[in-house]
Amino acid sequence: MAAHRPSLILILAVLFACGALLTSHSVEAKPVQPKTALRKRTARNTAPAGALVVSKSPSSGQFSTVQAAVNALPNDGSEQTIFIESGTYDEQVYIDRSGMLTIMGETADTSNYESNVVTISNSLSATAAGSDDLSGTLRVHKDDFALYNVNVKNTFGQGSQALALSAYGTNHGYYGSGFYSYQDTVLAEQGAQFYGYCYIEGAVDFIFGQHGFAFFQRTTIASIGPGAITADGPASKTDGLFVINESTIEQSSAATEDLTGLVFLGRPWTEFATASPSSVFTPCSVAYTSCTLGSVINSAGWEEWSSTEPNTEDVTFAEYDNGGPGSEGTRASFATKITSNADYTAAAVLGSDWTSWVDQGYVDQ
Known part of the structure; x- marks a missing residue:
């Protein structure tokens, strides 16, 4: 009888193999989440395990x-x-x-x-x-x-x-x-x-840079004084792009004067625009897409860098599907209203791997 009984070693080997298969299957079925992903809309009153704590x-x-x-x-x-x-x-x-x-x-x-x-x-x-x-x-x-x-x-x-x-x-x-x-x-x-x-x-050039590719999602941008919101200064036509998406542009409650018509969406720090990823649409260095533009925005939308150095020869600014009183009016000649935002999505701006490092809880509600 003993000759027909499975050995202990054989039993353990079978159990180990089954466990490995189950573990492998569970890992494949579980979606990979960004390391920084947090549960949005919950309180954070205590430090997570292992964190260094700063306190008054x-x-x-x-x-x-x-x-x-x-x-x-x-x-x-x-x-x-x-x-x-x-x-x-x-x-x-x-x-x-x-x-x-x-x-x-x-x-x-x-x-x-x-x-x-x-x-x-x-x-x-x-x-x-x-x-x-x-x-x-x-x-x-x-x-x-x-x-x-x-x-x-x-x-x-x-x-x-x-x-x-x-x-x-x-x-x-x-x-x-x-x-x-x-x-x-x-x-x-x-x-x-x-x-x-x-x-x-x-108030003045308060979102700016030269080589960054930045995507602003559902952000409130508030002017405290007259001036241009953005000042993007790429060093070439493939260098730097700001996209402001589904955001609200308004007057700050801390402003000390009425800013109606005194704010511009941006001005060109340098004379270059950034080519769109697929080169389908007009190159631009700043785009506002699906935003609500308050009455603070001037009807021209955009302004020159200065009267002596306009920096507009090779620059185009883009707008897509914006609403609100600030979206109306005859725009500056170096701005355009595009009919698709396909080249100005988060993936287009940040790269195809953007979901691996951007907390997806802060992309949409």
Whole structure:
């Protein structure tokens, strides 16, 4: 009888093979999610496991400043998270650590910027700092970065460029965050960058850059004074593109005057437009698609860089399917209304792999 009984080794081998098949099947059936994917519209009151904690309360957090937490990160390419508890942190933050870094602000509602209770604030002009980048309240000089529900402010005011965000890197995601300044609020300088359900406030050239490919999704863009919203300055016809999609353009509640007709969608920092990916449509360096344009927008839509240096010879700005009072009027000669946005989707702007690093919870409601 013993000769006909299966050996223990054979039984274990069969069980191991079955387990391997089941495991393989379950992995294949499960969709791959971006590493930074979070559940939108839920509170984030406590730090995720393993995160470095920044707090105004000495008994609560490991660090009292954001920069101290950044400095404590290992520079070994590993994935790291910083969680910031409620409060205003008066400091300038510089980030250059390697590896994926996610910074999360405490909030009662992650869906957009409206419930944000974390602010990083600084007051520094580019004149005093020595350059636009050096004036930034938050300076991100790295690839693979995500920011959730943090307000970033440069409170310098009028008189000089003064950045809230200076973003040098690719695969940057900004979610439910607010950026506040007067001139040159957000510098999207290089790489692929996504801004979802954010708030951006300023007056002059307050979304600008030269080599960045940035997509702004369902973002509120609010003017606090007269001027152009965007100033894109590509160095060639294949360098740099901003697309603002399904967003709202309005007057900031902090504006001290009526801005009706005093705001422009953009002006050309350089004389180049960026060729669309398929070269089907007219090249452009900035496009507004399916946006609601408030009465602050001038009927010409776009303006020259200056009377002595218009920079309009090789530049075209595009609009598609916009609504609101600011979408009406005779546009400037270097602007066009396109009949399709196929070349200005997130995939076209950010690259075919964009879903692997953009949190899809901030693409649509």
